[in-house]
Each structure stands twice: as structure tokens, then as C-alpha cells.
Amino acid sequence: MIRIYHAPLMRSIRIIWLAEELGLPYEVITVESQRRTSDAWKAMHPQGKLPVMEDGDLRMIESCAMMQYLLDRYGRGALQPSPGTPEAAHYLQWCWFAESSFARPLGDMAQHTIIRPESERLPAVVEDGRARAEICLGAVEAHMRDKSFLLGDDFSAADIVLGWTLHLASVFDVLTGESAPLTYAYSQRIHARPAAQAALSA
Ligand SMILES: N[C@@H](CCC(=O)N[C@@H](CS)C(=O)NCC(=O)O)C(=O)O
The missing domain is CATH 3.40.30.10 (Glutaredoxin)
Structure with missing residues (x-):
């Protein structure tokens, strides 16, 4: 189990x-x-x-x-491209981007708004995190211009990795319908999946 x-x-x-x-x-x-x-x-x-x-x-x-x-x-090959292909390269890139680039400034925002005791919270870190997160959001927005999912027409596990990051970005009002309309619609679309709904209510 x-x-x-x-x-x-x-x-x-x-x-x-x-x-x-x-x-x-x-x-x-x-x-x-x-x-x-x-x-x-x-x-x-x-x-x-x-x-x-x-x-x-x-x-x-x-x-x-x-x-x-x-x-x-x-997984029996589901939700990820075959290793060593250009599609797999993009899959890996977006997984890493979602966690090591985009989630990092959001994590700094979380630390200094929710996680640390109030006496240790630094508003300047939150503002800096917001600015860095907005740059990452801009990269996703540009990428989503002609796609339904990160890899094109097919949903993959990279959408799950980024999906959580986008969820956090909405919690902090970095991602809104105004700030990044294409990414907002994409995030709504992937979070409407029954599997995402089950995870969010767990
Ligand atoms: N890169 C790690 C990050 C782990 C992480 O930062 N977890 C957060 C929750 S999503 C946490 O436990 N935060 C509480 C804290 O930092 O005290 C992963 O992807 O698992």
C-alpha cells in the first residue's frame, strides 16, 4: 500500500x-x-x-x-513521454521549472506570511518573492499561447507538478484571470479533473 x-x-x-x-x-x-x-x-x-x-x-x-x-x-507509460525523446526533455524541463524555479519564490512568500511566527516575517521577502514568481508566471503564460497542456494536446504528469504550483500562485493572488488569462484558464481546466478535485479535498 x-x-x-x-x-x-x-x-x-x-x-x-x-x-x-x-x-x-x-x-x-x-x-x-x-x-x-x-x-x-x-x-x-x-x-x-x-x-x-x-x-x-x-x-x-x-x-x-x-x-x-x-x-x-x-504507470505503464502513462502520463509521461518515452525517456530520451525531445518530448521527454520538455516534460523534465517543465517539472523542474515548476518545482525548482516557480515554487521557490512562492515558498518564500509562504514562509513569510503563513509558516513562520509573525515576529520572524519579513514583508520585503514577500514582495521580492512576488516579483520573482511573476517572472515565472510570465514564462508559463507565453508557453500556453498555443497549447492545451504543457506538452501540447495531451495531459501529462508535468501538468500535475505545475498544477500544484499554480494552485499556490492563486492562493497568493500571483495567478489571477487578469495577471495571466491563458494560464488561469489552463489551471481551471486541469483542476476540474476529478483526480485534482479528489486531491484538493483530501
Ligand atoms: N522540494 C520539496 C519541498 C518540500 C516543502 O517545502 N514542503 C512544504 C510543504 S509543500 C513544507 O513542508 N513546508 C513547511 C515548512 O517549511 O515548515 C518537495 O518537493 O517535496
Whole structure:
């Protein structure tokens, strides 16, 4: 059984969404914020973060690595292009962009608005994060000009990776119908999928 350690709004949404798309059985374990500061949780995740995923004896941190594992182990070629092809190059590029470029400034915004205690929050970091996130959003908006999904006509796991990032971007009002209309419509479209709805309500 795949076990997904989860809390609302967190990247564990990506793993639940993918498991739903692939029709995989899984169990969600909700981890309250107090538990994440415990030594027991730090033994599960070295940074005390989420998500954590277990599949039998295997335990993983890093949401995109978990997704790639599930695709390779159970996906039978679904939701990702064949490795080594130009399509796979773009697939990898957008997965990495969504996590290592776009999610980073949004994470800084989250740290300094929600996560850290009020006394440690720096408004300048939030504003800087917003400006950096807007540049990333601009790149997605330009890309979506002639596409239904990141890779063209077909939905892929890269849309799930970016889907969570866009969800966070909407929470912080970086992504709106005015700021990036094409990306907004794309985000609405992918989040209307039953698998995304199941993940968002987990
Ligand atoms: N690159 C990591 C990022 C993990 C991460 O930042 N997780 C966030 C939730 S989405 C977290 O646990 N934040 C709480 C904190 O930083 O205290 C991944 O993709 O799994």
C-alpha cells in the first residue's frame, strides 16, 4: 500500500492527484503542524517537511521524485513521454521549472506570511518573492499561447507538478484571470479533473 503523508495545501496534493489519475490504491495520513516539529517527524523527513511517501519498505522525500517513481513503477507509460525523446526533455524541463524555479519564490512568500511566527516575517521577502514568481508566471503564460497542456494536446504528469504550483500562485493572488488569462484558464481546466478535485479535498 502507498502511504502519503499529507496536510492541506501542501505538495502531497501532487502525489494524491497522480495516484488518482493512475488509479492506484493509496492511504492518506494527515500530519498536523505540531507533529512536524517533533524529533519523530524529523526522523521521517530531515527538514521536518511534507510530503513523505512510503511504498512498502521504501520511504521517500521530494514530491517530484515520488511522482517519477510512481510513474516508472506503476504507470505503464502513462502520463509521461518515452525517456530520451525531445518530448521527454520538455516534460523534465517543465517539472523542474515548476518545482525548482516557480515554487521557490512562492515558498518564500509562504514562509513569510503563513509558516513562520509573525515576529520572524519579513514583508520585503514577500514582495521580492512576488516579483520573482511573476517572472515565472510570465514564462508559463507565453508557453500556453498555443497549447492545451504543457506538452501540447495531451495531459501529462508535468501538468500535475505545475498544477500544484499554480494552485499556490492563486492562493497568493500571483495567478489571477487578469495577471495571466491563458494560464488561469489552463489551471481551471486541469483542476476540474476529478483526480485534482479528489486531491484538493483530501
Ligand atoms: N522540494 C520539496 C519541498 C518540500 C516543502 O517545502 N514542503 C512544504 C510543504 S509543500 C513544507 O513542508 N513546508 C513547511 C515548512 O517549511 O515548515 C518537495 O518537493 O517535496
